[in-house]
Amino acid sequence: MSTGRLSNTSYVVLGMIGLRGPSTPYDLKRGIGHSVGYFWPFPHAQLYAEPERLERMGLLAVQPEESGRRRKVYTLTGLGRAALREWLSSPTNVHFQMRDVAELKLFFNELGDPADVPRLAREQMAQHQQRIREYERMQDRFGDQPAVARRMVTLRLGLEMEHTALRFWRSLAGTADDIALPAGAEPRAYARIAKEDSPQNEGPLA
Amino acid sequence: MSTGRLSNTSYVVLGMIGLRGPSTPYDLKRGIGHSVGYFWPFPHAQLYAEPERLERMGLLAVQPEESGRRRKVYTLTGLGRAALREWLSSPTNVHFQMRDVAELKLFFNELGDPADVPRLAREQMAQHQQRIREYERMQDRFGDQPAVARRMVTLRLGLEMEHTALRFWRSLAGTADDIALPAGAEPRAYARIAKEDSPQNEGPLA
DNA sequence: AACAGACCGTATGAAACGGACTATTACGAA
DNA sequence: TTCGTAATAGTCCGTTTCATACGGTCTGTT
Numbered sequence: 001m002s003t004g005r006l007s008n009t010s011y012v013v014l015g016m017i018g019l020r021g022p023s024t025p026y027d028l029k030r031g032i033g034h035s036v037g038y039f040w041p042f043p044h045a046q047l048y049a050e051p052e053r054l055e056r057m058g059l060l061a062v063q064p065e066e067s068g069r070r071r072k073v074y075t076l077t078g079l080g081r082a083a084l085r086e087w088l089s090s091p092t093n094v095h096f097q098m099r100d101v102a103e104l105k106l107f108f109n110e111l112g113d114p115a116d117v118p119r120l121a122r123e124q125m126a127q128h129q130q131r132i133r134e135y136e137r138m139q140d141r142f143g144d145q146p147a148v149a150r151r152m153v154t155l156r157l158g159l160e161m162e163h164t165a166l167r168f169w170r171s172l173a174g175t176a177d178d179i180a181l182p183a184g185a186e187p188r189a190y191a192r193i194a195k196e197d198s199p200q201n202e203g204p205l206a
Numbered sequence: 207m208s209t210g211r212l213s214n215t216s217y218v219v220l221g222m223i224g225l226r227g228p229s230t231p232y233d234l235k236r237g238i239g240h241s242v243g244y245f246w247p248f249p250h251a252q253l254y255a256e257p258e259r260l261e262r263m264g265l266l267a268v269q270p271e272e273s274g275r276r277r278k279v280y281t282l283t284g285l286g287r288a289a290l291r292e293w294l295s296s297p298t299n300v301h302f303q304m305r306d307v308a309e310l311k312l313f314f315n316e317l318g319d320p321a322d323v324p325r326l327a328r329e330q331m332a333q334h335q336q337r338i339r340e341y342e343r344m345q346d347r348f349g350d351q352p353a354v355a356r357r358m359v360t361l362r363l364g365l366e367m368e369h370t371a372l373r374f375w376r377s378l379a380g381t382a383d384d385i386a387l388p389a390g391a392e393p394r395a396y397a398r399i400a401k402e403d404s405p406q407n408e409g410p411l412a
Numbered sequence: 413a414a415c416a417g418a419c420c421g422t423a424t425g426a427a428a429c430g431g432a433c434t435a436t437t438a439c440g441a442a
Numbered sequence: 443t444t445c446g447t448a449a450t451a452g453t454c455c456g457t458t459t460c461a462t463a464c465g466g467t468c469t470g471t472t
Contacts, residue, residue, distance in 0.1 A: 007458080008307055008310065009458095009459090011310065011314075012310065015310070015313070015314035015317060018314065018317045019314065019316070019317065024420090025420085025421080026419075026420055026421080029420090035313065036310065036313055038304070039304050039305065039306045039309040039310065039313075040305060040306070040307075040309075040310055041303055041305070042459075042460085043459075043460055043461065043462085044421095045421085045422075045423085045459095045460085045461085045462090046458095046459075046460090048420095048421060048422075069419090069420075069467070069468070071420075071421090081317075084314070084317055084318070085317065085318050085319070087311070088311055088314060088315065088317060088318030088319070088322050089318055089319055089322050091325075091329055092307055092308050092311060092326055092329050092330070093329060093332075093333065094307055094308075094333070095333045095334075095337060096304060096305065096306035096307075096308065096309070096371070097247055097304070097305040097306070098244070098245050098302060098303070098304055098305075098367070099245065099246060099247070099302065099303040099304075099305070100245045100246070100302035100303070101214055101246075101298055101300055101302075102298050102300075102302065103245040103246075103302070103360050103363060104214065104217065104218065104221070104242065104245065104246050105293070105294055105298060106359060106360050106363075107221070107241065107242055107245075107357050107360045108217075108221035108224065108225065108290070108294060108357075109294065109356065109357075110225070110356050110357070111221060111224045111225065111287075111290055111291065111294060112290070112291050112294030112295055113291070113294070113295055116294050116295050119297075120298055123297055123298050123299060124298070126299075127299065127300070127301045128301075131301060150315065150316050151313050151314075151315075151316070153312060153378070154309050154312050154313045156374070157309060157312075157371070157374045160370050160373075160374055161304070161367060161370055161371070163370075164366050164367055164369075164370045165302070165363070165367070167366075168362070168363045168366055172359070213427080213428095215427095215428090230451085231451085231452075232450075232451050232452075235451090248428075248429085249428070249429055249430055249431085250430095250452095251428090251429085251430080251431090251452090251453075251454085252427090252428075252429090254451095254452065254453075275436070275437075275450090275451075277451075277452090
């Protein structure tokens, strides 16, 4: 039973196992892929190394699967659960961190061709519209399942951020139209964006 | 003159020198500190290593200062300027990346005490209000200087994101009041927030 | 049996991280 | 003149993260 500091990634692992119950690294990978991964990205390789560390610290317990592949199934220990609770109740005085290549390009735009900006803006609109569809699909699929309802709240923030970004880039795109509808997209999602998005245009900076 | 891939950090350095003209690493550090650093954070130590790399690649030229300290002053070469332009005109099909401990804790909230959430929300409100004040101060200070006006546009996005986040956390804080005014804060900033922020409450998810 | 395709895990070198630590300069006070 | 100290400027270095390529394994199908 060794010691060592717990990183935010450690808490993602602990928390995920807390929510899902006994899990293999691969389970975690998938679970994270469409939830926490949106606001705490990291490479999946860490999901094999980190639980081992946590097990050495006594925060997780391992046992091999019964079935053919005998993967490692991790469970929270009492210590692990306590660490998690302590983390959740400790103050969080950090600001979120944003990493945005598009903003980078926008900031430096005077050094390039003026036509770069509307093009960039349209590319970003596509990004955000796609992300919004992704989030809405999740909301439709899981929004009414009481078991997960409580974690859907982060999705709401995600959606609002996306709408804000979309609105911003639209204002730079130099056209009133949305970009072309990609094949296979539900028009409903777009309709929703248009409907819900426009009243916000009276906002502070639009 | 070596080769090697250019990272986003490389472009930050090139771009910053492009905007500011000849610069020392320390100049860059300060310049980045209240601009690009907000959407592309990285440790300042890189601002000493990266220009060297870029110089080896022929994208920057160095010359030592005249004055006492003989610091290294970097300038864009034609090659550097071209690399920058090419980057600016190339497609950007990545989505911004967000790293938010607060959302992490919110997502896992069911594993802790229910009282954790409003506390977290208030902490985050403070973070965002402070950031908004920071941004507004910049806007007041530089908003009317034509030399920098074109890069202020990213500030607008930053502000909108902050307002969105603030609104979200306020809705979770369980109180209608803003948090207490810290000593020394201009009340004006708060007044603005309150005024500009509220009409948005009719938005999609509030 | 062969194969495809999803599933699952490992390996690895290169960057990035962060934060402590050092050195330099300026400048006013003692 | 020396001292103190604050701001400026740069370095170092052990630890994490990162990206990504690669290697195995299982299941179902033909």
